[in-house]
Amino acid sequence: MGRLEDAKAIQKSDPAKAKAQYKSILSVRPEITDAALKEYEQALMALGELYRDGGQTGELAELVKETLSVLNAFAKSKTSKLVRQMIDLFTTIPNTLDIQINVTKSCIEWAIKERRAFLRQSLEARLVALYLEKNAYRDAIALIDTLLKELKRVDDKMMLVEVQLLESRAYHALRNIAKSRASLSSARTSANAVYCPPLTQAGLDMQSGMLHAEEKDFSTAYSYFIEAMEGYHSQEETKKAVDALKYMFLCKIMENHTDEVNQILQSKHAIQYAGRDLEAMKAIATAHSNRSLAEFEQALSNYKAELTSDRFIRSHSTDLYDNMLEHNLSRVIEPFSRVEISHVAKLVGLDTQQVETKLSRMILDKKLSGVLDQGEGCLIVFEEQGTDKSYDAALKTIKKLGDVVEVLYINQASLLD
Template sequence: MSRLEDAKAIQKSDPAKAEAEYKAILSRKPDTTDAALKEYEQALLALGELYRDGGRTQELAALVEQTMSVLNQFAKSKTNKLVRQMIDLFSTIPDTLDIQITLTKSCIQWAVNERRTFLRQGLETRLIALYLEKNAYKDAIDLINTLLREIKRLDDKMVLVEVQLLESRAYHALRNIPKSRASLSAARTSANAVYCPPLMQAGLDMQSGILHAEEKDFNTAYSYFIEAMEGYHTQDETKKATDALKYMLLCRIMENQTDEVNSILVGKHALKYAGRDLEAMKAIARAHTDKSLAAFEQALNSYKDELTADRFIRSHSTDLYDNLLQQNLLRVIEPFSRVEIAHIAKLVGLDTPQVEAKLSRMILDKKLSGVLDQGTGCLIIFEETGKDKSYDAAIATIKKLSDVVDVLYTNQAALLD
């Protein structure tokens, strides 16, 4: 049994000794033979995994930095893969976003110095994704613009699709929906020219569903989320598959199709990805069906992380809550022509300022005909009056008279000529 195999055998039982063995292997300058380079690569990844499992982020970052000088002895394709594998080790360690950004920038600088163009482009693409995760949208957009100009000259379709998809996500996060849709359309056009891997296709479907949901086309969004979920499911991307399943449930809730929500929750995929995420969507669906503000608020409090951490879920659950609040307010004030705001707040179980703000917005949006009397703290509801059709008739008559006058003027001008 080799020294490397011995270290792997005791990695879990005696990590300190295994670490020492890995370091001993890495301290020797590797030969250029395939066997020596393979042993060095395996020891490097094994030590990185040991640091990852122990949450030793500083040591892991230092390991990546230290091995940069040795990577010149590897083939370029092997170097690219190895660097990405080492950086990927951070993805499962929480609260390492800043370290990942710093380390990725350092690797990019090394790739620039070594003139490794494809590695640099891959690392810059990863850096964009990290910027989006950190909500540093300006940095992401600036890097995207620079990288897109270069990639378009090289005509590298695969990288182009990935960067354009990231661009769509960045603009969506900035609420620039037209630019986000344009970037997604460009990404799909580029993807049609090459083979698109399943994960990339699932990402395109996920973003398409999100943008259709922004336009309130929840049926089309639902079909895209199904495709995305199937794609992530086949690639064992549990987190992303769960997100797609949550978005499917949200679309059905937004369409008031809670029966389908229950059907999805007892399906085979829901059983595999069962957990607090799906329980949160189930609670939202139940509250929406019962039209209960109290149940909705309880769900928001009980599943705060699951419903607020995701920007898409947070945005649409807020819309659901506002619609539910509006329906409850309209039902409560229906018997009254004048009612105290405090009494309305008591009936719906909310604070008076919150109810007053919502009533004010409903009046401005012309969803409620009335006025707020802040002096007395009352809402005065106006009687609904039917539309007077005489105005439309008068406008139509005036238009016809205008047409007649135009014809007479044209005829008179022709006679004078």
């Protein structure tokens, strides 16, 4: 039995000894033979997996950097695959974003030095995704601009789709919806020219759904989220499939179709992915159905991690809460012409300062006709004035007179000719 087989045999029972044997194999530069390179590759990945399972991020990062000098012995395609596989080992280790960025940058520098253009582009696209995860959107866009120019020159459609999709996500995060939509349209155009893998197609559908939701077209967004969920489910991307399901729930809630949420919960995918994420959306749907701000705030408190960690859910949950608050305030103050703000706050079950701030915003947005008397702590509600139709009628009369004058002028001009 060889050294590699010995190490694999004791990997679970004695990981420390297995690590030592893997290191021994990796300490010798492999011969340029298929068997030697295969043994080196297997030892490298096995040692990397041991570091990953043990949460030894520093050792794993050092292993990747040390291995780069040996990768010249491998074919270019094999080198690219190995580098990506090694970096992928970090993805299941929590709180390693900064280390992933540093390791990826080191690999990019090595790829530039070795003139591995394709590998460099692939790693730069990965670095963009890491920047987005870190919320470093400006860094991401700066790298995207450079990368897109190069990809358009070499006409690499598949990589182009990936980078344009990342660009759309970056601009979406920066709330530049117009540029985000333009980038997504470019990505879809590029995708039509090549075979688009299921994961990439699911990503395009997910982004399309999010942008339609930003434009309040929740019906179309729901359709895209279904496609995205099916795509992620087929590729066993559990987390992204759950996200798509959450967004489907959100669309139904925003459309006031909370009764359909229970139907979705009975679907096979919802049953398979049951957990706190879907429970959180069900709690929001119940609170919205009951028009209860207290239940809504309780749901936000009970499921804080599930509802606030996702930027898309957080944004629309805030809109939903504001709409519910406006509706409840309008209903409470409807019978009054003058009412104490503290009394309104008591009726809706919120803090007086919070209610005062919201009422002032509603007045400024002209959703409420009234004024706040802060000295007395009261809201004075004005009677709604009927629309004066005489102004519109006068404008129509003036327009008709203008038309008559213009016709007379044309007739007079024709007579003079």
